[in-house]
Amino acid sequence: MTTTIFYILVIAGVLLVPLNLAAGLIWLERRLLALWQDRYGPNRVGPFGLLQVLADMIKIFFKEDWIPPFADKVVFVIAPAIVMVTVLMAFAVVPFTSTVVVANLNIGLLFFLGMSSLGVYSVVLGGWSSGSKYSLLGAMRASAQMLSYEVFMGLSLMGVVLMAGSFNLRDIVEAQHKVWFVIPQFLGFVLFMIAGIAETRRLPFDLAEAESELVAGFHAEYSGMKFGMFFVGEYMGVMLISVMISVLFFGGWLGPWLPPLAWIVIKTFFFIMFFILLRAGLPRPRFDQLMSWGWKIMLPLALANLLVTGALVLAFK
Amino acid sequence: MLSVIRTLWNVFLHTFQPRETIQYPEEKPNLPPRHKGRIILSRDPDGGERCVACHLCAVACPVDCIALQATEDENGRRYPEFFRINFSRCIFCGYCEEACPTYAIQLTPDFEMGEFNRQNMVYEKEHLLISGEGKYPGYNFWKVAGVKIGGKDKGEAENEAAPVDVHSLMP
Ligand code: SF4
Ligand code: SF4
Secondary structure, eight states: OHHHHHHHHHHHHHHHHHHHHHHHHHHHHHHHHHHHTTOOOSOSSSGGGTTHHHHHHHHHHHSOOOOOTTSOHHHHHHHHHHHHHHHHHHHHTOOSSSSOOSOOOTTHHHHHHHHHHHHHHHHHHHHHHHTOHHHHHHHHHHHHHHHHHHHHHHHHHHHHHHHHTOSOHHHHHHTTSSSOTTTTTHHHHHHHHHHHHHHTTOTTSOTTTOHHHHTTGGGTTOOHHHHHHHHHHHHHHHHHHHHHHHHHHSOTTOOSSSOHHHHHHHHHHHHHHHHHHHHHHOOOOOHHHHHHIIIIIIHHHHHHHHHHHHHHHHHTO | OHHHHHHHHHHHHGGGSOOOOOOTTTSOOOOOTTOOOSEEEOBOTTSOBOOOOOOHHHHHOTTOOEEEEEEEOTTSOEEEEEEEEETTTOOOOOHHHHHOTTSOEEEOSOOOOOOSSGGGGEEOHHHHBOSSOTTSTTOOHHHHSOOOBTTBOTTOSTTOOOOOOTTOOOO
16 A cells, blocks of 8 residues: 555656756756856745746647647647656656655666657657658757767667666666776766767757757747647756766766665756756867768767676676 | 967967956946947937927938927927937937927937836936937027027028018119
8 A cells, every 4th residue: 555655646746856856956046047158037926936937838738729720730739748748757767765756667778768769759740740841850950960860869778788687777776886987887877878868869969959040940830839739848958968878878866865766866856957058068069070070070989888787787797 | 279379378468457347336437428328318508308290310320219299389390299218129329310300309429228027118208308409509599590580580580681682672
């Protein structure tokens, strides 16, 4: 009985916390960007401007929800939901602590990779169904970018899988009791980080959105809460990648003194802030640079990493 | 790659730098005296209106927000019968000030003129006219201009010689 209740609580928590945190992250991002640009950011509404999120939410809910007449209506409506669904599904396999996990799949890592790949559909379909040139260009860029970065995203994680000997995320964390995988798998960490940024379409890899060239890229035609869903989905993606980095490379909930949940929250927030720092610091590359960077540098590196790790694991078995 | 890391580090160091923002309603910005804000009409040292209703400001105004009507007083001094600036259109470019031959129209460093009602943004002459001389103290157009007005004949202005009598043969 108590386990059932605990289980329901976990599910509710995993459903609600990322959703609400994603809204909170908008505030965090604005404040941090402002800090790094020597400004204040939203600081008027409520303490430290925290209620700004609420104000924005109210605003976005009451915005006119407009579907352009030239859009493919059904797909147009479904697209923003896909991003939310896939990210939330991926959260299901994330082990926040050894007990707080919705689905302890033995192929958890593959499930995560699959779900984050499915997220591309949201962008592509959203851009395609909008029936506008800018959106189409954004969607095209997104699909090309995601496809090429997906490849080495998976490959960069195989080193971790080899070392832990499991696809189960909980086992991967447990395998890091002695040393966090970031040390033996540093290259894998860097590669996954870069692929993760590309996967969440954050700056500097936000070519699908690229306000300065494509208006708003794939969601140029979206308004109201549908736009908000893309937005929240993006932030949840950031959270997902951050929590996955901590789980896969930084020992997940492992850490001294503090309770496990605190550790994973601290680590996740550290990487979320790093994502925001990237946005504050780096310009957007050109599209061909992005592609050649992905195929010509990252992919060979990921393969080499896999090869060397495999050889070493075999040698020391 | 190294430059990327250096960039990130330099951006991160901004965490410890003071913020530039001025928290406006509590903290007032320090505006220079030449700041182009709310427009006023100034008076000459004797207290007369400087504006001679020449319409140059209205012509110079790129958004056509100045309207005035010229008239003359009993002394032959031209002055605007009404002078109206629609501040909801004014872009505070300062062209009117540059065009004005008499230093009458001037922009001041005051910008707090928000209104809830758009009609209130239209300023009439009584709102624009101040009792001082603004940025150019001591200047009196009618005292230096060669125009004849009541109480000042030709040649009586400052730095002005009496007019030559062209009908006389005397040197
Ligand atoms: S400041 Fe520019 S816009 Fe405003 S009244 Fe003068 S000329 Fe017109
Ligand atoms: S304010 Fe100056 S430019 Fe405008 S009508 Fe008066 S004298 Fe002429």
